[in-house]
Structure formats: C-alpha cells, structure tokens
C-alpha cells in the first residue's frame with residue numbers, strides 16, 4: 001500500500017494533471033465492481049470500496065468531507081479526482097394528497113420525471129427509464145414524445161437517491177419508518193427497451209448494504225416486450241439475449257393492443273412468476 005511511507009493514492013493526487021471539477025467522474029450510481037475499479041485506479045485498498053459504498057448508498061453522502069470513517073488524506077484524494085453529484089431538481093410540485101413530482105435535469109440538459117406517492121401503508125416511487133419513448137400508448141403523454149435516449153444505470157439510481165434527499169430519509173436523521181418503501185418502473189420510457197441499465201440500477205437499489213429495497217417491493221411495468229420478460233426471469237447467463245438491436249429504431253406500433261402479442265406476453269409473465277417462485281423456495 002505504501003511507497004516510501006506514503007499511500008499510493010497520494011502519488012496520483014500529486015500529479016499535475018488533476019481533472020477539473022467538471023471532468024471528475026461521478027461515483028454516485030456506480031455498481032460494486034465499477035466502484036472497486038475506480039478506487040483501485042487511485043491505489044486504494046479493496047476494502048475502501050465497501051466503505052465508500054456505505055457512505056454513498058446507505059448514508060447518502062454528497063460530500064467526501066463528511067465521510068468521517070475515512071482518513072482526511074484519503075478524503076482529499078477522492079475529492080480531487082471524483083464527484084458525488086446528483087441531477088438537478090428543476091421543478092418540484094406537491095399535490096393536495098401529498099404526491100410529489102420532481103422534474104430532474106441531467107448534465108446534458110435532458111429531463112425526466114420521478115413521482116413519489118405516499119399512502120397509509122407505503123410510499124411508492126415511480127421511476128423513469130428513458131427520456132421519451134418509442135411506444136405510443138394512447139393514454140400516455142410520454143407516448144407523444146420521441147425517444148431521446150436511454151437513461152444510464154446511474155441516472156436511474158439517482159432518482160431513488162434524490163427522492164430520499166427530498167424526503168430527508170437518509171440516516172441518521174431518517175424517521176423510524178421508511179418513506180420510499182416501493183419502487184415502480186412506470187415513469188417515462190419502456191424499461192425493457194433499456195434492459196441492461198435497468199437491471200444494473202436495480203442491482204444497486206436492492207443491495208442490502210445500501211439502498212436495500214427488497215426485490216418484492218419493486219415492480220417493473222412493460223407494454224409487452226416479450227423476449228425481455230424471459231431475459232428478466234432467467235438472467236442473461238441462463239437465457240441468451242434475443243437477437244436484434246437492443247433499441248428498436250422504428251416506433252413499435254402499440255404492442256399492448258396486439259392480441260397475439262398479448263397472449264405471448266401473458267405466457268412469458270407466467271413463466272417469469274414460475275421461475276421467481278422456484279427461486280423463492282429453493
């Protein structure tokens with residue numbers, strides 16, 4: 001770990017070509033492997049990734065200086081190379097029933113909505129997966145917008161983190177009962193057309209040492225992307241990815257209204273549930 005009595009990460013800190021504030025990679029939204037790789041790049045020991053994970057995803061830290069279990073030198077090294085940033089909240093509206101709608105703006109100027117719906121027994125966060133949508137469900141305003149891009153896993157995770165910021169839900173100030181108890185992927189976009197990023201984001205959200213949302217409290221809604229339902233049930237290792245582009249270039253024509261497709265969708269959904277039940281009782 002040390003070279004001439006100095007930690008390796010100090011060597012990088014002392015390099016003249018430190019990234020500017022805007023160029024610093026953001027650690028918020030990285031999965032465990034990516035976070036470990038970033039820290040290895042600055043010469044930090046492997047256990048540091050677990051410490052950072054705790055501060056980012058369990059405590060919701062937005063400033064390295066607050067990570068008091070890390071040495072001051074290491075905190076300074078992190079701050080010199082990395083950011084802990086969230087998207088900006090460009091608008092926040094609260095309805096009379098307490099529903100709170102947040103409009104989030106990402107670094108490239110694109111915006112999505114995240115909605116928190118409080119109920120007596122639970123609090124549900126409706127999360128977006130794309131900017132715009134390729135589908136055109138007749139009841140949906142997003143369906144009138146063109147698809148701009150998929151959200152990254154980090155941008156999907158950030159919606160959960162911003163909601164917890166907004167509700168003041170991070171420990172130690174958090175109320176005894178959690179406020180964001182459930183997540184539904186029913187915001188902007190078709191989540192199964194952004195399968196990889198959604199799957200990576202949910203892995204982060206479900207991690208028991210971080211945001212710790214139970215899989216049973218997360219609902220993914222689809223308009224009927226049949227091949228991806230099987231992929232979600234079995235995972236890419238147990239079932240090959242369907243052939244073809246990950247993101248269709250032509251608009252899908254109202255999948256949910258095509259009955260043959262719907263029947264296959266129901267079969268796949270039943271298949272998904274059988275696999276999940278089998279896993280539960282293993």
Ligand code: SF4
Pocket residue numbers: 133134135136137140141142143144187188189190223
């Ligand atoms: S898939 Fe979802 S976001 Fe897209 S148009 Fe249909 S309801 Fe709207």
